[in-house]
Amino acid sequence: MFHYITDDCIACDACRRECPLDAIRPGPKKYAINEAMCVDCGSCADVCPTLAIVNRARSEAEIELGWSSAAALDRIKIRA
Ligand code: SF4
Ligand code: SF4
Numbered sequence: 520m521f522h523y524i525t526d527d528c529i530a531c532d533a534c535r536r537e538c539p540l541d542a543i544r545p546g547p548k549k550y551a552i553n554e555a556m557c558v559d560c561g562s563c564a565d566v567c568p569t570l571a572i573v574n575r576a577r578s579e580a581e582i583e584l585g586w587s588s589a590a591a592l593d594r595i596k597i598r599a
Contacts, residue, residue, distance in 0.1 A: 521557040522564060524550050527571035534563035534572060 524534070528549035535543040535550060542556035543563060549571075552563070564572040 521554040521559055521575050522552055522561065522572050523554075523575040524552055525571045525573060527569045528567075529569055529571075531568060533566045533568065537562050537566045 524543075526549060530545060530550060532545075532550075535541075535545070539560065539562065540556050540558060542553045543550055544553070545551075552572075554575075559574070561574075564570075564574075
């Protein structure tokens, strides 16, 4: 399990500066997390202004249900 950056990323760079393992890098369209390095601490998700960073296992479950990443996060917050 690891964290994943969705298309809601606006490339603000906040997550890259927050990651203690330097596992986040800019990509061609959005930032990306190196899944082999990520220890799932969640620090990056805490600072993302667009809630673009999600837990991979949970987001896949939500996507299976046909919800967008933003809608999925809203539902995760409601359940939490
Ligand atoms: S903090 Fe969020 S919006 Fe900013 S670069 Fe990271 S994923 Fe993208
Ligand atoms: S969850 Fe933690 S280790 Fe993984 S990318 Fe985010 S800040 Fe880095």
